[in-house]
Amino acid sequence: MLEVKGIHFRHHHLEEDVLRGIGFTARSGEITTLLGPNGSGKTTVLKCIAGFWKPQRGEILFNKKNISNLPYEKRAKMLAIVPQEHEPPFPYSVLDAVLMGRVSHVGLFSSPSRHDYLKAEEAIEAVGISYLREKAYTRVSGGERQLVLIARALAQESPIMLLDEPTSHLDFGNQVSVLNKVRDIARQKGLTVLTTLHDPNMAMLFSDRVVMMSMGNIISDGTPDSVITEENLSRVYSIGVSVINYNGARVVCPKIRNDRD
Amino acid sequence: MISTERSLVFHTEWWKRLKGNSPKYVLILISPFLAGWFALFIGAFNISPTMVLKILFNEVIAPPHFLDIPERAIIIDIRLPRVILAGLVGIALSGSGVTLQGIFRNPLVDPFILGISAGAALGCALSVGFFPQLPIQLMAFLFSILAVILTYAVGRTQGEVSRLPLILSGVIISAFFTAMVSIVKFLVDPHKLQSIVFWLMGSFSLSDWRLVKIAGAGITAGLLPVLLMRWRLNAMSMGEEEAEALGVNVKRERIMFIGASSLAVSTAVSVSGIIGWVGLMVPHLVRMLIGPDHKTLVPLSMTAGAAFMVLTDTIARTLTDFDIPVGIITAIVGAPFFVYLMKSGGRESWKK
Numbered sequence: 001m002l003e004v005k006g007i008h009f010r011h012h013h014l015e016e017d018v019l020r021g022i023g024f025t026a027r028s029g030e031i032t033t034l035l036g037p038n039g040s041g042k043t044t045v046l047k048c049i050a051g052f053w054k055p056q057r058g059e060i061l062f063n064k065k066n067i068s069n070l071p072y073e074k075r076a077k078m079l080a081i082v083p084q085e086h087e088p089p090f091p092y093s094v095l096d097a098v099l100m101g102r103v104s105h106v107g108l109f110s111s112p113s114r115h116d117y118l119k120a121e122e123a124i125e126a127v128g129i130s131y132l133r134e135k136a137y138t139r140v141s142g143g144e145r146q147l148v149l150i151a152r153a154l155a156q157e158s159p160i161m162l163l164d165e166p167t168s169h170l171d172f173g174n175q176v177s178v179l180n181k182v183r184d185i186a187r188q189k190g191l192t193v194l195t196t197l198h199d200p201n202m203a204m205l206f207s208d209r210v211v212m213m214s215m216g217n218i219i220s221d222g223t224p225d226s227v228i229t230e231e232n233l234s235r236v237y238s239i240g241v242s243v244i245n246y247n248g249a250r251v252v253c254p255k256i257r258n259d260r261d
Numbered sequence: 262m263i264s265t266e267r268s269l270v271f272h273t274e275w276w277k278r279l280k281g282n283s284p285k286y287v288l289i290l291i292s293p294f295l296a297g298w299f300a301l302f303i304g305a306f307n308i309s310p311t312m313v314l315k316i317l318f319n320e321v322i323a324p325p326h327f328l329d330i331p332e333r334a335i336i337i338d339i340r341l342p343r344v345i346l347a348g349l350v351g352i353a354l355s356g357s358g359v360t361l362q363g364i365f366r367n368p369l370v371d372p373f374i375l376g377i378s379a380g381a382a383l384g385c386a387l388s389v390g391f392f393p394q395l396p397i398q399l400m401a402f403l404f405s406i407l408a409v410i411l412t413y414a415v416g417r418t419q420g421e422v423s424r425l426p427l428i429l430s431g432v433i434i435s436a437f438f439t440a441m442v443s444i445v446k447f448l449v450d451p452h453k454l455q456s457i458v459f460w461l462m463g464s465f466s467l468s469d470w471r472l473v474k475i476a477g478a479g480i481t482a483g484l485l486p487v488l489l490m491r492w493r494l495n496a497m498s499m500g501e502e503e504a505e506a507l508g509v510n511v512k513r514e515r516i517m518f519i520g521a522s523s524l525a526v527s528t529a530v531s532v533s534g535i536i537g538w539v540g541l542m543v544p545h546l547v548r549m550l551i552g553p554d555h556k557t558l559v560p561l562s563m564t565a566g567a568a569f570m571v572l573t574d575t576i577a578r579t580l581t582d583f584d585i586p587v588g589i590i591t592a593i594v595g596a597p598f599f600v601y602l603m604k605s606g607g608r609e610s611w612k613k
Binding site: 050051052069072073075077079080081083084087089090091092093096099100101103106108109110111112152156225257 | 296366367368406486490491492493495496498499500502503504505506508509510511514548552553554556
């Protein structure tokens with residue numbers, strides 16, 4: 001269980017706090033989504049949890065233990081991060097790319113062992129991209145590359161997985177299939193998954209809990225049905241929305257003014 | 262969980278992969294020995310290949326003066342130290358080149374990018390020009406290390422040393438040191454100027470066993486840590502943030518890689534002068550042949566570098582009656598090679 005308490009953060013050259021007292025809980029086996037517009041601070045929260053930025057105030061606990069000040073190697077054993085954008089420097093094979101997830105398990109002066117290779121293969125299998133094993137990961141599609149990065153995070157064997165806008169560069173079909181995969185993996189492996197998403201519909205479909213943010217504050221925190229409401233959305237995104245019930249599912253629709261009326 | 266049957270399949274596939282499922286790996290691995298053997302029987306005084314093997318065998322197994330023929334002196338006292346020195350320098354340049362290419366995520370980086378060659382040049386120029394009591398090798402070595410340290414110091418912005426500032430800093434320091442070299446060249450008499458220019462071109466004509474020992478020590482000390490840590494270059498090439506997220510202590514490991522490879526290259530440059538292109542071309546070529554995984558790329562770049570250096574040095578000393586500085590040969594080979602690379606599938610090796 002990942003607990004975030006009272007996080008205040010500002011960039012050292014700026015006056016204003018970007019995050020103002022952020023706190024929430026993410027549970028294992030569940031996907032917790034940070035939802036909000038650009039500039040709401042959701043990526044900042046992720047970077048603070050990941051350890052890239054240090055919050056001026058606040059605590060980050062996993063299973064009651066403080067994880068804010070861990071050295072790189074120990075932190076990597078707790079947290080795995082799937083980046084939003086990734087520019088491959090060299091055409092590594094998918095297997096070699098996923099194997100890099102094992103860095104925190106391999107000694108400084110060693111190379112990966114058979115066990116590490118097996119773990120990488122398992123991760124590739126779990127994500128469903130075994131058919132891409134030997135292919136250069138520069139030559140796979142955007143959606144497939146995202147899956148490679150997810151497999152790499154999985155190979156790290158860390159209980160927490162952070163995903164930063166994992167679907168913003170993907171087409172509609174890939175968005176759905178990638179998020180589906182992430183949810184399956186979270187359930188199967190009991191991972192604590194924290195992701196940022198900007199599409200309320202995706203958040204609705206794939207989250208177990210939603211934390212809605214706006215301008216550095218948390219507006220609402222709870223199940224998708226309770227958080228993603230017309231009132232919250234129109235307030236946070238400053239546009240009119242309707243939330244429609246269809247066949248037991250809820251769908252968010254922006255209200256578009258029709259000039260022909 | 263994975264069933265035992267599947268784990269057996271994984272095991273065999275992994276093993277096949279590790280052993281290198283093509284003869285390319287083995288060939289590149291043994292190439293320096295083939296090149297070395299070739300270099301030993303080619304020369305102004307031709308010796309048959311089998312005689313070379315006999316002499317070497319004798320040297321190792323039997324007492325030294327058992328086979329007292331003139332060929333033995335040529336092989337053991339003249340050619341062998343030269344071949345070994347060329348091999349060592351090739352290993353250093355290529356090993357360092359591949360390491361820096363991984364760290365800077367750029368296959369167009371060479372081992373001199375952080376100022377080593379400019380530093381060595383200044384050391385040599387000062388030694389020849391003003392301090393003849395201090396040996397060239399020592400001065401070249403000290404000043405090349407100084408250049409790297411300065412590059413690192415200048416490259417620190419806000420306590421962080423990241424890739425782009427480091428490269429820019431290398432350019433600045435190199436330019437500064439090169440300007441100093443020009444001043445020295447301007448001030449000294451023509452005879453000394455000629456010595457400086459000649460040394461800078463890079464050559465193995467003054468090889469002896471003493472230099473082999475020095476080079477062996479420095480280059481091994483420098484490259485052994487790099488060889489052991491080579492797999493982590495994969496993660497480091499992912500960029501600072503991602504590498505840190507994976508568990509790499511980027512600051513510490515980058516200093517280790519750069520420090521170790523600088524030691525090796527400074528040693529190499531101090532015994533042979535500045536030999537360009539090897540550290541850029543060979544890793545690039547090997548990467549094109551066997552892929553970017555540093556676990557295999559680093560050792561094979563090293564052996565290929567050794568073979569390449571031995572072969573070019575052999576060309577340098579046999580092409581004409583006199584000893585052409587080998588740096589000239591590598592430059593002549595280097596430029597067209599890159600034109601070829603750019604025109605053909607070289608794009609594969611970097612980005613998309």
